[in-house]
Amino acid sequence: MKIGELARRSGLTAHTIRYYERIGLLPYADRDRSSRRDYDASILTWIEFLGRLKTTGMPIRDMLLYAELRDRGSGTEAERRALLERHRESVRAHVDELNACLLVLDTKIGGYAETEQRMKDYDATLPERRRKPVGARSTRTR
Amino acid sequence: MKIGELARRSGLTAHTIRYYERIGLLPYADRDRSSRRDYDASILTWIEFLGRLKTTGMPIRDMLLYAELRDRGSGTEAERRALLERHRESVRAHVDELNACLLVLDTKIGGYAETEQRMKDYDATLPERRRKPVGARSTRTR
DNA sequence: TCTTGACTTAGAGCGCGCTCAAACTCGTAG
DNA sequence: CTACGAGTTTGAGCGCGCTCTAAGTCAAGA
Structure with a gap:
């Protein structure tokens, strides 16, 4: 190839x-x-x-380090394994961190949702002006 | 401060x-x-x-974009929210990807564990030579 | 034979997110 | 009064991981 x-x-x-x-x-x-x-x-x-x-x-x-161990072949397995295990732990830790951030993000987004809800509630209290376009009796009501 | x-x-x-x-x-x-x-x-x-x-x-x-919307204040909430929601989705996708990689990593590490196990099994079949240091009757046995 | 296009090399350039250097100004403790 | 330490500015430099350029080689198809 x-x-x-x-x-x-x-x-x-x-x-x-x-x-x-x-x-x-x-x-x-x-x-x-x-x-x-x-x-x-x-x-x-x-x-x-x-x-x-x-x-x-x-x-x-670090990939290079792994690649070199691999090239050296047998006798390096324990070291390769250790390298991957260390990496796995760091990935796990990062995933945990990301999940924690996701929670914060959810909260933040929830805050905007509330704001928008308040805006809708507020809109709902507005006089007809805002509803005008919806108007009944319009000739275009199908 | x-x-x-x-x-x-x-x-x-x-x-x-x-x-x-x-x-x-x-x-x-x-x-x-x-x-x-x-x-x-x-x-x-x-x-x-x-x-x-x-x-x-x-x-x-992207943080800059968010910061600018924030500075512009009210009227930008929907856009800010959309930005955060897009980001949240990309983070979720990334977490999924990481978890998938973790599985692969587990498998790979498992492979090394097996190799080491085979080595131990092999070692176990070796004659006394390998066991010598454990020896009873040593003068230094406390 | 000529052209095309996929390949070769060495090395320069780039986008990102800092990080640091140089030369300077202050306010305070000794 | 002086020395110190913490701050100021502008702009250069750096480590990472590519990404691209220039100039050249080669094989196959029209």
């Missing part, structure tokens, strides 16, 4: 794929005889996983 | 507070006769709210 297809299939741009390779987040890809990158479909699994780390806010430098 | 104290109480740095004022996220603060910012405690509420927006990933440009 060429870089263009990988881009399409991974959701990254070709630019980003090259950038990731440059910094070591993706392995140095095999090239065909005209120096073009030729990918195996298995790279998609790795990119997808990197995407999850990214989504969950892991900085690239 | 001077900027130093506000910094301490808000968790922002004085630099950041000035920066926020410069870009319009914080109102132009009253100055004392020697041009120093003098804050009312009420600013803390606003800073805290901005913090929640920030925590939940709202870009500064």
Whole structure:
């Protein structure tokens, strides 16, 4: 698979794929005889996983650390696991924080809802003027 | 309250507070006769709210939009509410995404746990060599 | 043969959100 | 009186994660 297809299939741009390779987040890809990158479909699994780390806010430098451990292969499992576990905890903490913020947001939005309700209540006390357009006996009442 | 104290109480740095004022996220603060910012405690509420927006990933440009609506005062409530509701939805979506990633992370970590378990099982089949240090009859057994 | 377009490289540039530096002014304690 | 510490301004610089440019190579189709 060429870089263009990988881009399409991974959701990254070709630019980003090259950038990731440059910094070591993706392995140095095999090239065909005209120096073009030729990918195996298995790279998609790795990119997808990197995407999850990214989504969950892991900085690239930590992904790099993980990638390096992975490259070093067996004997690094405990360290990789520890890294992921630390990350998992930070994600959990962040989710909790977000949920707390959501509550505040709900309250705030509720406040605006009340304001709007008060406005409606107030509107409801207004004289006919505001209701005029609704008018009965209009020739356009269907 | 001077900027130093506000910094301490808000968790922002004085630099950041000035920066926020410069870009319009914080109102132009009253100055004392020697041009120093003098804050009312009420600013803390606003800073805290901005913090929640920030925590939940709202870009500064959107906070600015909200801040401007707020400055314009009444008549902008519906728009402010809509802005917060849109944001709330995006936060909820993000939380869902994070939770999905957490599941993947759990699986991945579980994979490492199994590897380690297999290693332990393997270790358990090893001859005494590995158990030696536990040895009874040691002179140092208290 | 010529053109097209997908690819290559090294390196510059960008948007974001700060963060800091330089040079200055004050008010107060010793 | 002087030294200190906390403040002021404008503007430059930084770390992150891309994103794009320029100039070139190559293979396949008209």
